[in-house]
Structures are given as C-alpha cells and as structure tokens.
Amino acid sequence: MSNSIGFDCVDSHFHIWDLQNFQYPWPTAAEAAIFKNFSPKDLQENLTKTPVRHAVFVQCLNGSPEEAKWVIQQAKDCPFIKGVVAGIDLTSPKLQEVLDEMQKLPLFKGVRHILDMEEADWITREDVHAGLKVLEGRGISYDLLLRPPLLKYIPGVVSKFPKLKFVVDHIAKPYVKDKKIDGWREEIAEIAKYPNVYCKLSGLVTEADWQSWKKEHFQPYIDHVLRCFGVDRCMFGSDWPVCTLANTDYKGTFDLVQDLLSSLSTDDKKKIFRQNAADFYRLDLTLN
Template sequence: MDIVDCHFHVYELERFKYPWPTPGMKIYRNYFPCQFEKAIEGTNVKHAIFVQCLNSSIAEAEWVIDMASRHNIIKGVVAGLDLTSPSLEEDINKLKPSGLFKGVRHILDMEKEDWIICDDVSQGLHTLAKYDITFDVLVRPHHLKYVPQVVSKHTSTKFVINHIAKPPFNTGKLDGWREDMAEIAKYPNVYCKISGLISEQEPDTWKSIDYQPYIDHILSVFGVDRCMYGSDWPVFDMVDATYKQNLKVTRNVLSKLSDADQRKIFKENAIKFYNLEL
C-alpha cells in the first residue's frame, strides 16, 4: 500500500526568519526535501504534503512549490497565508496556478487564545471556501472550545485538526480533550490528522507512552473516513526517533483496523481532502 504523508516540513534558516525552532534546539538546522526523501527510504511513503512553518508568508509557499518541480514527492502545499490580509484573494490567485496549493494553516500558539473566532479571520475562511481551499487547524486542548463555533459557521470550508490537538499523552488523561473532540467531530466538514504523536514527548519516554486510548477515541468520533496519517517530519528528531520508528507507532495504533480502513487513513482520505492529483 502506497502512503500519503499529509504533514511534513522543510525549512532553511538562512532564507527565512523562523520564530520556531529556536537556537539550541536539536532541530535548529536546515531541512530540505532531499533529506525527507532519504528519511522515507525503506517505507511505502510515495507522496507528501508540505505544511507551513511561517505565518503570513506567501514566499515560503512559493519556495516549496519551486522545489516541488525537482522533488516529485511533494504533491501539495499548505501555505501560511494571512487570513486577515486584504490581499488574501490576490495571494490565493498567485499560488493556485501551480496546482500544488491545497490549503492554509496558521500557528495559533503565536496569537491570542480566541484568534480563530475573530471577524477578520472568519472573512478569510469564507474566502478559502470560495476557492475550495482547506484550512489546517493547529490547536492545543485549550483552543478546542472555540472550534465548534467556527466550523459550524463555515460549513463549506473543509477543516482538519492537526496532531489530534496535542493532548497530554504523557499523563494518560483524556478528560476535557475527549469531550471537546467528540463535539467537534459532529461536524462533517472537519477531519483529523493522526500525526505528531511523538513529536513533543521526551527522548527517554516516548516509547513507553500508551497512545492507543487517544487514537481509539479519535476513530470512534471521526470514523475512518475522516482521519488521515501525517508524520510531522522532522519534528520528531527532537526525541531521537527515525521516520520508520515514527511510522511504526502510527501503524501499531491502527493495526486493529482492516486493510481497507487503513488504506483510507494512510492514503485515500488525504487524496480526497486535499484534492490531490496522483
């Protein structure tokens, strides 16, 4: 089974000013598509989607789209366009002709907690729907209370929660997160990425964490038709994990599913959500 990795990053520290990662972090170095291609050797990953590292940067998306002409692995780009900008529609029209521009994301950690429900953000989401552009929702558990208000208002926009909203895996607690995710899953225009499971853990603990209860809950509320696989490469370098190890964690928590259902999560749902041309 070929795999679509719907969530990977590349960055060049000398090209752009990144607020994260910061100096001193293990991943504070350049990561290019050729390194990603090397990392996935020996796996069934054949296609991948780049996801933004910079807010409000059309230049980052243009850079990756240019590299995609030399790296066939890149089948889609989720750009960090500014939803509140009066030039949003102009930026969309600049990227659209490439055929690779599939979505927009914004890093909420850098904004006030209720940013996603602001009126100017809402107008931007309306514009995305007009052009059939998806929105990746990068949130943590404390943001989840705002999401139903947004997704219920923008039913023509397709949303996908990144990294199952980063619950506290290391504590084993599901309270709060479990209920909020169940509420969000009621809206059929919202998907969920099973991604980033080990990225924010610790090198000496990530192997012993029980991720299964979290994944079982996501599958129970979103179903296999609205979940998709993403690696979050290269962030898991911080826990000294290889791509194969990261992929194995996801395979293990999905191993109870039928081959057909696994095919949906590892490939078919990403193609459908992002309108990929494979």
Template sequence: MADGTSVHEDYVDTHFHIWDLDHFKYPWPTSNEGPIFRTVTAAEYVDNLRKTPVKYGVFVQCLNGHPDESKWVMQQAKSWPEIKGVVGGVDLTDPNIRGTLADLCKDPLFKGVRHILDMEDPTWITREDVHKGMAVLEELGMTFDLLLRPHLLSHIPRVVAKFPRLKMVVDHIAKPYIKAKEIEQWKKDMTEIAHQSKNIYCKISGMVTEADWDSWTPEDFMPYVEHIISSFGVDRVMFGSDWPVCTLAKASLNDVFELFTKLTSSYSSEDRRKMLRDNAKEFHSLDI
C-alpha cells in the first residue's frame, strides 16, 4: 500500500491536522517537535491519504477559541474534497457562542467543537460556564471532542451524564500511558465512561506517540484496543490517524492505518467497516 497503488475504499480518517506557521500563532508544535515544526498543508495530507485505502478525512482543531482556523480549513476543502468535516476551536464560555456557531455552520463542513484541555486547569471540563456552551452544542446537534489524559477521566462520567443527547467522542483513547504499560485504572475509567451514554464514542487514534517512539510494536497496543472495543462496542469506535503528529513516532499515515488493520483483524469485515467508515459518517453526519 505504501507505493500509492492502494484500492481506495470510502473509509474515513476522523482525526488529522494541518497548520500554517505563517498564518496563525500556535502554542504547539514548537521547535522541540522538530520534524513537524513547519507548515503542514492540505495537499501534503491528501498526498499521504492517497497512499492508503482511506478516502476521506476530518480536520480537528489545533487552536482553542479560534473560529478563523476552521474557516481557513473549510476554504481549502474547496480545493481538496477529501476533507469532509471540520471540528473547530470555539470558546465554549463565550456569551456569543450561538452567533459564532451560526456563522461557522453556514458551511456544512463544520461539524463540531474541540478544546485542548492541556492548556486549562484540570477542573475546566467541570465548570458551569463551559457547560453552558456544551448545552448549546447539544441543542444544535453538534459534536464535542474530548481530548483527555488519564488524570482527567474521573470527571467525565458526570459530564456525559449531564448531556446525554450531546454526541461526544474521546480522542486518542484518552492517551493512556502505553510506554509505561499502565492500564488498570485507565480500563476502569474508560469502562465507566463508555457505559454512561450511547452518545459517547471513542477514536482509536494517537496511540503511537504514547508508546516508545523508537521501538513500538502492534502488541503494545492490543490490550488497550481490545478494551476500547469491548467497552464501547463496534458501533461507537472510529479510526483516526492523528497525522502528522504520528510521524513523531516514525509512523506514516499508512503505517497507522495498517496498525489499526492488524489490531482489528479478528473482527468481521462488516464490523471493521463500521469502525473505518459507518460510525464516522453517523457521528459527524458526513456527506459521503
């Protein structure tokens, strides 16, 4: 597949990034992330996508509270129709959030919101002003990406219970400490989250950068992926590449796709199609 001759399925990559260091000021990546501390274009993403059986991608924000980033990506999608959705950075505490979302939703590519919690106090996700914004997302039928780490998981069951009609998705299986092989508490927390609501999904994404960047193997991820699928079920799991961040762990977009394929090889073709396409289409109402 790496030679670019793959047969393209209508699979969906639910998590990719692009950025322009001359156009926006990003808190991350920095010079510490040398290989990706450069402008990354939609053309480069699509070139990598075409080396896989995956056909479409959903962009996920890099900037908190910055609607212009979403507009920038949606403008580029006019030239790159492989981009089928945008999850943007919108300030959930903004009193004018309805107006901001109404403006963004003029383009049907805009699907939902994410906020990078690494830049906030650990209790940010529990705040009432944040919940007011989440209530608007729920009312409008939009989605919310939960970018979590293990220390934040204890807050999430209460949040999910408060918004049972809001479609949420846990990004990157909540970034467990794969390199350290820590799993038991993460398993308990993820099980509780998965059982709170049928409207919470999980992306199998972002795993390689939580493992040993130089020597990870598929076996490192198997117990984590098995637990996610057993907890959420094949109807609430989605594939994401986390490209180009995955390249920090020496993994191309195609490498990450092949890793997912290996980790889900015991599932039926119907179930794998759900995880690679159907669930993403349903979750984000994608036009594919």
C-alpha cells in the first residue's frame, strides 16, 4: 500500500546515534531494542520499502552542535538527509557565535531542546526567550518537544514570537494508552490558533500500548489535530528508530499514518507527506 502514494515523501523526524561517540541520557539499557548504534545506512535500508526519499534528523542531545555536525558529515554519503535540527543551548552567552557557525552549514535547518531534562516551566524563562528572539531574528525554526502538562505554557510563548516558526513534535504526546483526550484536546486547539505553529504527525505508537495498539486508537487524536491545524500545518514524521519499540518497523509506521489520513485527497496528502515539511525546514528536495 505505502508505495502507491504516487510521489516522493519527506520524513520530518528521524534519529540516529552512536553510543561510543556521544553520551546519551536516553536510550538506556532498559530500552534494549534500541540501545545500540543506528546509522544513516540503517535508515536508508528502511526507506526503500516506502515512498520516503528525504528525511530530517532531529537532535538527541541538548546543547550539542557537535552532534549536528556529525550528522551533517555523514549526509555527504547519504543524500536523503535533507536537514538537521540541532541541539543548541538557547541560554548560552555564545549563542550568536554558535549560530554563526551553524548557519554556514546548508543542512542546518532548526533547533530543538529536550524539555524532559528541564523544570516544567523552563520554556517560560526569560533567558530562554532571549534565545528564541535570536532564532526569530535569524529565521531559524524551533521544534517543541512537549507532553500534556507543558501545553499550558505554550500560547504565551508562541504569541510572543509571531515571526518564529514552531512545530509541535509527536502531537504533544497525548495519553493514547489510557484513552485520555480531555485536556490535551482543548490545549492543543488553543496552540493551533497561532498561525506560526505547525504539528508533526509522529511519535504515535510509543504513546499507545506497545504490544496491542490499533489504528483506531489514534484516529480521534489525528482527526482533532487535522481539524485544529489544517492540512497546511501538519507533517509526517516517523520518529525512527524509537517507533520500533512499539512492535512495528519503519514501513509499519508510515503505513499507519497513511491509513489514518486515508480520507484525504491526494493533494492534501502531498502537503502532509511532502510539501509542508519542505517549506517549514526550507529543504532542497532535489532527487537523491
């Protein structure tokens, strides 16, 4: 089914890591299935089973432009990597200097910080906002890795920086396993009112029961996100290899999102599976 979509797709969210080169806070040995090295070649092998031909790496390490440079170096032999979202410390006194260096690299496309490593209200801090202001001035996008308890802080942030493009990763990780939608539903709708905020249809399976999830478990959440953000501000992401924790593989993750969007027109699917990510991250989709 997945190869019948009719156009080459973009994966807006994948990871790779090297446990010998970097010290990662996650995964750990407790996540045995993914506690090993993953390379671009591993992903490339998975892409051949789907129409995905372009992909965006998203950071695993906070405050580590070195990780982003490592990925960019590997992209020379893996041209399907069309963009890199780097872990950069927004509160660093050297932020401008770091960004000057990163913006010389064409594949550098955005910034993210893993909020799980911080106090809940980190995103509201003035020093963080000073960093976001720098990103806004430079036209650099920011990925928001959120969980439901953090959603209440976001309208105040995204409204303060109307020219900064934000994207909510993993539809903000609602409590799919518990079939809980209240609270998340209202707060994600509030965030979607701001036209500078986009949403990744990613990270779904790991928020459900890893062994027994079904398409029907995700449909209410995806339908709600589509109603709130519209087809022009949603994009597909695999969250590979994290998705493999939930008894699936890359193709299964792609097929799930395609199934969840089966009622959409081809033009609308093309926006979600290709064009929106290309526009948001300013990707060059020259065929690999």
